[in-house]
Each structure stands twice: as C-alpha cells, then as structure tokens.
Amino acid sequence: xxxxxxxxxxxxxxxxxxxxxxxxxxxxxxxxxxxxxxxxxxxxxxxxxxxxxxxxxxxxxxxxxxxxxxxxxxxxxxxxxxxxxxxxxxxxxxxxxxxxxxxxxxxxxxxxxxxxxxxxxxxxxxxxxxxxxxxxxxxxxxxxxxxxxxxxxxxxxxxxxxxxxxxxxxxxxxxxxxxxxxxxxxxxxxxxxxxxxxxxxxxxxxxxxxxxxxxxxxxxxxxxxxxxxxxxxxxxxxxxxxxxxxxxxxxxxxxxxxxxxxxxxxxxxxxxxxxxxxxxxxxxxxxxxxxxxxxxxxxxxxxxxxxxxxxxxxxxxxxxxxxxxxxxxxxxxxxxxxxxxxxxxxxxxxxxxxxxxxxxxxxxxx
Amino acid sequence: xxxxxxxxxxxxxxxxxxxxxxxxxxxxxxxxxxxxxxxxxxxxxxxxxxxxxxxxxxxxxxxxxxxxxxxxxxxxxxxxxxxxxxxxxxxxxxxxxxxxxxxxxxxxxxxxxxxxxxxxxxxxxxxxxxxxxxxxxxxxxxxxxxxxxxxxxxxxxxxxxxxxxxxxxxxxxxxxxxxxxxxxxxxxxxxxxxxxxxxxxxxxxxxxxxxxxxxxxxxxxxxxxxxxxxxxxxxxxxxxxxxxxxxxxxxxxxxxxxxxxxxxxxxxxxxxxxxxxxxxxxxxxxxxxxxxxxxxxxxxxxxxxxxxxxxxxxxxxxxxxxxxxxxxxxxxxxxxxxxxxxxxxxxxxxxxxxxxxxxxxxxxxx
Numbered sequence: 001x002x003x004x005x006x007x008x009x010x011x012x013x014x015x016x017x018x019x020x021x022x023x024x025x026x027x028x029x030x031x032x033x034x035x036x037x038x039x040x041x042x043x044x045x046x047x048x049x050x051x052x053x054x055x056x057x058x059x060x061x062x063x064x065x066x067x068x069x070x071x072x073x074x075x076x077x078x079x080x081x082x083x084x085x086x087x088x089x090x091x092x093x094x095x096x097x098x099x100x101x102x103x104x105x106x107x108x109x110x111x112x113x114x115x116x117x118x119x120x121x122x123x124x125x126x127x128x129x130x131x132x133x134x135x136x137x138x139x140x141x142x143x144x145x146x147x148x149x150x151x152x153x154x155x156x157x158x159x160x161x162x163x164x165x166x167x168x169x170x171x172x173x174x175x176x177x178x179x180x181x182x183x184x185x186x187x188x189x190x191x192x193x194x195x196x197x198x199x200x201x202x203x204x205x206x207x208x209x210x211x212x213x214x215x216x217x218x219x220x221x222x223x224x225x226x227x228x229x230x231x232x233x234x235x236x237x238x239x240x241x242x243x244x245x246x247x248x249x250x251x252x253x254x255x256x257x258x259x260x261x262x263x264x265x266x267x268x269x270x271x272x273x274x275x276x277x278x279x280x281x282x283x284x285x286x287x288x289x290x291x292x293x294x295x296x297x298x299x300x301x302x303x304x305x306x307x308x309x310x311x312x313x314x315x316x317x318x319x320x321x322x323x324x325x326x327x328x329x330x331x332x333x334x335x336x337x338x339x340x341x342x343x344x345x346x347x348x349x350x351x352x353x354x355x356x357x358x359x360x361x362x363x364x365x366x
Numbered sequence: 367x368x369x370x371x372x373x374x375x376x377x378x379x380x381x382x383x384x385x386x387x388x389x390x391x392x393x394x395x396x397x398x399x400x401x402x403x404x405x406x407x408x409x410x411x412x413x414x415x416x417x418x419x420x421x422x423x424x425x426x427x428x429x430x431x432x433x434x435x436x437x438x439x440x441x442x443x444x445x446x447x448x449x450x451x452x453x454x455x456x457x458x459x460x461x462x463x464x465x466x467x468x469x470x471x472x473x474x475x476x477x478x479x480x481x482x483x484x485x486x487x488x489x490x491x492x493x494x495x496x497x498x499x500x501x502x503x504x505x506x507x508x509x510x511x512x513x514x515x516x517x518x519x520x521x522x523x524x525x526x527x528x529x530x531x532x533x534x535x536x537x538x539x540x541x542x543x544x545x546x547x548x549x550x551x552x553x554x555x556x557x558x559x560x561x562x563x564x565x566x567x568x569x570x571x572x573x574x575x576x577x578x579x580x581x582x583x584x585x586x587x588x589x590x591x592x593x594x595x596x597x598x599x600x601x602x603x604x605x606x607x608x609x610x611x612x613x614x615x616x617x618x619x620x621x622x623x624x625x626x627x628x629x630x631x632x633x634x635x636x637x638x639x640x641x642x643x644x645x646x647x648x649x650x651x652x653x654x655x656x657x658x659x660x661x662x663x664x665x666x667x668x669x670x671x672x673x674x675x676x677x678x679x680x681x682x683x684x685x686x687x688x689x690x691x692x693x694x695x696x697x698x699x700x701x702x703x704x705x706x707x708x709x710x711x712x713x714x715x716x717x718x719x720x721x722x723x724x725x726x727x728x729x730x731x732x
Binding site for chain 1: 389398403695
C-alpha cells in the first residue's frame, strides 16, 4: 500500500480525486467487509449486509443535504448525460419545459430534452460567456413542467451562487460538479441530479433526489428501470444497483461528516475549505499578468477553475512542469482549451497552495 | 488484509464471488495504479492511463470470446433489465420481434419489449417448467427483427446447451449468468448482452456485443447515451463509463486467461472446471432422497443450481448449518423458494465439494 502522504495532487474534472482515507478503508475491506468474509462487490444487493451499507449511505446523504422527507433519494446509473433524457421522460409529460443555458452541459441537456418535450430557452449566455443572464430577462412559461438549470458548469466554470428565485415551475438542477461542496437548498427544487464522479464517489452512480409528488408521470417510452417512480417504489433496487459505487459513496459521506474546520463541522467545514481554496486560486490568477479567468466574478465556480495562459504557446511547458511538481490532470477541456483546476472536496488546501506556488514560479521564470 | 484461504464459499447468484487474486490486486492498486500516484477510480476516463486499462480489457474480452471484428463491444450501464428496453429501442425498429420464454428473465424481457415493438412469443415453457420447448414447435416470423432468448435462466436454472439453430432472424441473447463460463458462439448472434455481476465483475457494468450492421436504427425515443450506434461510435465514452467496474472486469479477464486445468488453458480450463463442478453437485442431488432439482437433464444450468428439500420444513436448519460451515448465500430466489447454489467461475471445485459434503452430512443427520 503506498503512503498517502506521497501522492500527487490530482486536479481531474472527473472522475476526480477521492479522499485517501476512503481509498484506504475500501482497500482494507476489499476481501472481508466487517468480518463477513466477503467483499462488498460480492454481496447480494438484497442481503442484510448490503442493506445496511445502503441504508447508512442514504441516511448520511439525507442528513448532509437536509433532504426533506417528501423527497425520494434514488441511486441510479447512466451518468448525468442519461438524465438529460430521463428528466424529460419522467417529468415533462411531453409538455412545456424551460431551460436556462449557461454553458456546455446545460446546452447538452436542452438539446436532448427537445426530443421528448416542448423546450423553450429561458435565457442563453451564448453572447456573453462567463455570465448568467439577469433573472429579470428570463422567459418563463406558466405551463412549464419545470425549469432546468446547471448549478455549476464543469467545463465553463460558471456557478449559480443560489438556486434561481421566484420561479413558479419546479426547479430541476444538474448539480453534478457542485453537490456536497456546500449547503444546497434541496427543498427549493423539484429534482436534483448528479453524476457521482466529482464529489460523491466512483463513476457509474447517478444520484437523483426528487419530490415525491412529481413521481408517476413517466412517458410511455421511459424504460421501466429508469422510471423514477418505479425506482422510488423499489428502493432503487428494481434491479441490481451499482453496489460498489454506493458503498464508496457512503464512505465519502462518512468522511464529509468527520471533517472539521475550526468550529465548523461536516458540510460547513467542507464549504469553508472550498471557499478558501477558490479564493486562493482566483487571487493568484487575478494578480497575474500571465493567467486569466474570464468568468464574471459573481458566478465563478468554486469547483472548476478554468484559466488561460495569455501566451498560449507556453501551455505545453506549463503542463509538463506541473506534472514534474506532482500537479496532475490540469489540461482544460478540449472544447475550450487552456487549463482547468478542479478543486473538489478531496483536494486539500495544501494542494491548491502547491498549484499557486507553481503558477507563480512558472510566471516568474517565463 | 484478510487471508484469502480463510474466506467462506460464497454461492450468491449475483453480485457474486470475485476471484481472490482479483480482489487482492484491486486492493493493492487502490491508491496508486502502476506508479501513477492515483487510483483507478480517480482517473479521467479520457486520460492515457485509463485508456490503457480500457483497451486491454476490450482486447482480452475479444480474445476470450473470439469476438469477430465486425462486432462492437460496448461497456454500458443499467444492468440486463435496462437492456430489456434498450434491445427493442435499438434493434426492433418498432416492428416484429420474437421472444423465447424459458423462465423468469426471458418473461421480463418479453414484457418490457412489448412496450416498444410487436412482440410474439415463439415458445413458452410455462406449462412445463424446467424444459425448453423443442425447436420444431417454435413459431418464428419471417419479418422478425430478431429472436430473443435467455441463454441461462439465473432463477430457474435452465440453460441452452447451444444457441438456437436454423433461425433466420438475428439472435439476441441475454447471457448475463452464462457469459465467460465456457465457449460461446458470438458469431451466431446479432447481439449478446450481459450484466457484469456474475462472471465479469462488479454490478453497474453491462456488456453489449452487437454486430455493426445492426447499428444506427434506434427508435427516436432511445436516449442518446443508450443508443448502441452512438456508444459504438464513441468507444463507449459518449459520457463517463463505469471506470472502476471496467477495470475490475479487466482483471477478471486476465485471471481467466491465466487459468489452467490439465492441458487446457483460459476459457477452456474454466469450462472444464465448471462442468466438473456441475456434475459433482447434480450428482449429489440426484443420488439423494432429500434434495431434488426438477430441471430436465438436457437443459440444466451449469451456473445456477436450484434445488428443493423434499421436506421444506428443514430449509431454515439447512441454511443455518450451511452458514456455520462457511457456505454462504444459498437461499433460493423468493419467487421459487428452496435453495440455489450459484457456482460461477470464481467458485473453486473445493467449494462445491464442501457444499456436497455438507449436503450429504445434513441428509444423514435429518
């Protein structure tokens, strides 16, 4: 087993770094979970042992996010991209649905939804990337079944500080790269979904939190296994769920609950640390003549920090040097280029400090 | 790390036992895959490291199953139950599709498919459970887009010895609980799918092997992420695949390739061992006055052996004693009752011998 202290800092946008403690526990229990003699991957999903793991994971998640009792928590498969179809299949009734466009992911969501329902764009930042159109300019329909938005655009680095206010239709949020990074008002939403591979755990698990009164209206074309109502009625076990991913997610939830930052605990400690990490990195970028982040200050992501080098020709050197300094996976998404530092929960402040130190050194020497 | 030699024998129908060697390697590499400093769960699916893992897994699978070059191998999510919808969504064109019914799983497949296409039952063993209707009695349509069957009924213990012969329409096989247990003629099929959690690896991964000329005809309602053609064109990475499950599956494929049984190697060694295990267990059952398996000898499953105790009142005692002997998860599926021993690839002959010894002892003492 390698020493966790010697591991490099991993800035991957997802699948992303997982806390060392979680990985060490998962490794230690691999062949024998709690004296059962079998590993978690080998357990029947309907047995008492996995039942315990599953129930604890759901309870911890509900506690961390303060999920109201009238919301179902579903552990599904297919990633957030599958939800782009499954949200309209489950919630649109083939009628009107409004979409806020703030970057690559919300555009994908809108595009897929248009195959299943009557989509209207409520607002679009295409002419002003790195901003969110002011609330007063949104075109919302009274008969919309929901308003969809992406809380944090993983590629574009654009984040909603708060859920949209004063919207009549139920809010549906893609929270993939924001969930569990800070408090989030689930009760303000009809549905919140998130791919696990940023702040939750391994790829292959998708979390869906949905208000129960919205269940039971899936379109006829919706596969039974992806019908939220069926999933809720069967405790996410209409068939075999991704048991290992749920187990690791549960370990991550426990890890979050254990976190302390001064007087703060759990998700509040995580949020304070994330705010400090983001302030440190944006501070470095804004004070620099080499690096630039073009997202409006009011909607800068605390999780994904894209930045460009004003001299693009230095990009390869920057990445090679970062690698030598143990700073991994900093290359930006191919659609926008440049760099991107994803600083999810598992990234310690020391990792961001190491990145900032390297960035300053690189700027001085170039 | 527990000693693998002391682990109990796990007869779970799925998620099922995974070879000790595989679990030990996965644990050892958890924080640091091949000196990369990061674990497999933390790797970008688009990076070179995971790319290597993915390519090796696909290559090994193609070698083991002798998958012809004109077949795509897809690593998907949602389980075989999702495929019950995704097969007709991708392959039926909303037209005719014939279904062979041999047990619980093929009945579920037929039921879901009827939502998407014109389903006809080609044959049904409802009046003669534990049999497969003779080929000559099947009702097949000339215009059927495919004939669907379940190679091995996990609950009922009914297995096709060979793929159906003389069928004009492409064969579509649910091979979940049979795949990689012996040679299997992929080229005789249009499409073969399998949930991973029996002989492949962790739950949350579904394998789809499909002839490329059948791609590109998905129904409009098919979610983009589940369109076989889109998945094939994007190398199963239209979005983040279940990376950990693919990695573990790859370790299992390597383990299969390493197996030796006398002069036999790889899948042939596995098949010989599986035949010996099944012969030992059925031999014990058939020689007994207490245990009974009612499946016709010609179609008895080599993977899932359901059996009843003629005195059903002894069931609880039998299970409690088995547990004390380190023989786990032998309770039959709730829909059929009794017992079930799933003896997938990871179950050694010694495990079946231990079960048979216990069964004989239990019969003598009751």
